[in-house]
Amino acid sequence: MNNAALRAEATRIFQAGVAAADPAGAVRRALNAQPVTGPVAVIALGKAAGAMMAEALLHVEASKALVVTNAENAQDIAGAEVMIGEHPVPSDGSVAAGAAILDFVAGLGPEDQVLALISGGGSALAIAPVEGVSAADKQAANAVLLGSGLDINQMNLVRQCLSRLKGGGLLAATKASVRALILSDVIGDDLRVVASGPTVGRVGTHAEARRVLMDAGAWDAMPQAVRDHLGRDEDVAEMRPAYNQIIGSNRVSLEAMVAACDGTVIVDDALEGDVAEAAQKVLSAMNAHSGDCTLIFGGETTVKLVGDGVGGRNQELALRVAQGAAESGDDWVFLSGGTDGRDGPTDAAGGIVDTQTCARIADAGLDVDAVLGNNDSFHGLQAAGDLLVIGGTGTNVADVQVFLRRS
Structure with missing residues (x-):
C-alpha cells in the first residue's frame, strides 16, 4: 500500500x-429510549450544543431553550437563543453566557424540569466567576492552566473552585428537576469533569486545588485574586441529585x-x-x-x-x-x-x-x-x-x- x-x-x-460521536444521533437514541413528558426548559452547553439542541427540539415540548457554543459550531435554531463563547480561553461572550445560564434556571420551581445537553468545551464557553474573582482573572487563570501540563481532571478541579456554574452550580441555581444528557470528552467518563460538571458535584476542595497548582509550579503565576480565593478553606456542600446520562464517549x-x-x-x-x-x-x-x-x-x-x-x-x-x-x-x-x-x-x-x-x-x-x-x-x-x-x-x-x- x-x-x-x-x-x-x-x-x-x-x-x-468522529462519526460514532455524532451528537444528534446520541441525543435521538437517548430521548427515544426515555422520552421527556411535559414542558421542559432546555439548555445546551459545549462544542456539540447546536447539534444536540436541534435534535432535542424534535423530541420535547420546550418551554424555552438556550444554546451556548463556540463560533465555528454555532447555528441558528428555531425556538432557541444561541450565545457564543470562546475556547480554549474564555471571552467576554463566555462571561455573558455563564450569567445567562444561571438566569435561565433561576426562576424555575420544583414543578418544572430542565433538560441539560452537555458536551466538551463547556468549561471555557460559559464562565461565572465567584465573588472577588473577575472575568479577567478567570481568563488569566485558564491561560495558566492550559500551559501548566496539568491533566483535564486537575484543570477542572481548579476551574470548579473559581466558578458559580461549574461543579454543580447549574443544579444549585435552580429548584427544578434536572436531567442531563452528556457527551463525554473525558477519559474514564468522570462526569464531574465533563464541561467541569455543571450538573454534578465538585471534584475537590480549595486545599486540593492549591496543592495541584503548587505541585505543577503554577501557583505563583495565578492572579492574586485567584490565590486569595483558593487560600480560603471551605466546606463543599452536598449536592442534590440530578439524572445524568452518558450518551457518547471516547x-x-x-x-x-x-x-x-x-x-x-x-x-x-x-x-x-x-x-x-x-x-x-x-x-x-x-x-x-x-x-x-x-x-x-x-x-x-x-x-x-x-x-x-x-x-x-x-x-x-x-x-x-x-x-x-x-x-x-x-x-x-x-x-x-x-x-x-x-x-x-x-x-x-x-x-x-x-x-x-x-x-x-x-x-x-x-x-x-x-x-x-x-x-x-x-x-x-x-x-x-x-x-x-x-x-x-x-x-x-x-x-x-x-x-x-x-x-
Missing part, C-alpha cells in the same frame, strides 16, 4: 471514530474505529499524561507489533509549554512519534487528532505523519529538535505538509490515534 493510500486509510478510520469512538477495519488492536484507551511520555508508549507499541498492523489509541495528553511556538497536544504527539520512528525503515502512517477538529489554538485537528516527515521538515530548513523545544509543532508539520485539517466536527470526545503499517 503506497503512502497516499495509507494516509487515506488512517483518515477513514479516524472519521469513523471509548465508543474507539470501538467504532475497530469496527471500521480488520486486524485492529486497541493498545491504550487511556493515553494520557505528558506528551513526550505518551509518544514513547506509542513507539513501544509500534515496535511490539511486527508486520502489517493497525493500532488504535485514545485519550488526552498534556503539554507543558516551555516555548512560544504554536501547536497542540495532537500535533506535538504526532511529531514526536515521527521523530522517534524516522529510522525504522518501514512504510507506516501515524495519525493523532482531536475529535472536535481542533487542536490547541490552531485550525488543525492534529497531525498525520510518516517515515519521511522529519526529512521533509529538514528540507524546509527547520530543525525538529528546535521545533519541539519551542512547542512549535504546528509550523513543523505545516512545513512537512502533515497537518490534519478537517474543520470543526460539531462533537468532542477527546483525542484518538491510529497507527498503520502495511507491506
Whole structure:
C-alpha cells in the first residue's frame, strides 16, 4: 500500500471514530429510549450544543431553550437563543453566557424540569466567576492552566473552585428537576469533569486545588485574586441529585474505529499524561507489533509549554512519534487528532505523519529538535505538509490515534 493510500486509510478510520460521536444521533437514541413528558426548559452547553439542541427540539415540548457554543459550531435554531463563547480561553461572550445560564434556571420551581445537553468545551464557553474573582482573572487563570501540563481532571478541579456554574452550580441555581444528557470528552467518563460538571458535584476542595497548582509550579503565576480565593478553606456542600446520562464517549469512538477495519488492536484507551511520555508508549507499541498492523489509541495528553511556538497536544504527539520512528525503515502512517477538529489554538485537528516527515521538515530548513523545544509543532508539520485539517466536527470526545503499517 503506497503512502497516499495509507494516509487515506488512517483518515477513514479516524472519521469513523468522529462519526460514532455524532451528537444528534446520541441525543435521538437517548430521548427515544426515555422520552421527556411535559414542558421542559432546555439548555445546551459545549462544542456539540447546536447539534444536540436541534435534535432535542424534535423530541420535547420546550418551554424555552438556550444554546451556548463556540463560533465555528454555532447555528441558528428555531425556538432557541444561541450565545457564543470562546475556547480554549474564555471571552467576554463566555462571561455573558455563564450569567445567562444561571438566569435561565433561576426562576424555575420544583414543578418544572430542565433538560441539560452537555458536551466538551463547556468549561471555557460559559464562565461565572465567584465573588472577588473577575472575568479577567478567570481568563488569566485558564491561560495558566492550559500551559501548566496539568491533566483535564486537575484543570477542572481548579476551574470548579473559581466558578458559580461549574461543579454543580447549574443544579444549585435552580429548584427544578434536572436531567442531563452528556457527551463525554473525558477519559474514564468522570462526569464531574465533563464541561467541569455543571450538573454534578465538585471534584475537590480549595486545599486540593492549591496543592495541584503548587505541585505543577503554577501557583505563583495565578492572579492574586485567584490565590486569595483558593487560600480560603471551605466546606463543599452536598449536592442534590440530578439524572445524568452518558450518551457518547471516547471509548465508543474507539470501538467504532475497530469496527471500521480488520486486524485492529486497541493498545491504550487511556493515553494520557505528558506528551513526550505518551509518544514513547506509542513507539513501544509500534515496535511490539511486527508486520502489517493497525493500532488504535485514545485519550488526552498534556503539554507543558516551555516555548512560544504554536501547536497542540495532537500535533506535538504526532511529531514526536515521527521523530522517534524516522529510522525504522518501514512504510507506516501515524495519525493523532482531536475529535472536535481542533487542536490547541490552531485550525488543525492534529497531525498525520510518516517515515519521511522529519526529512521533509529538514528540507524546509527547520530543525525538529528546535521545533519541539519551542512547542512549535504546528509550523513543523505545516512545513512537512502533515497537518490534519478537517474543520470543526460539531462533537468532542477527546483525542484518538491510529497507527498503520502495511507491506
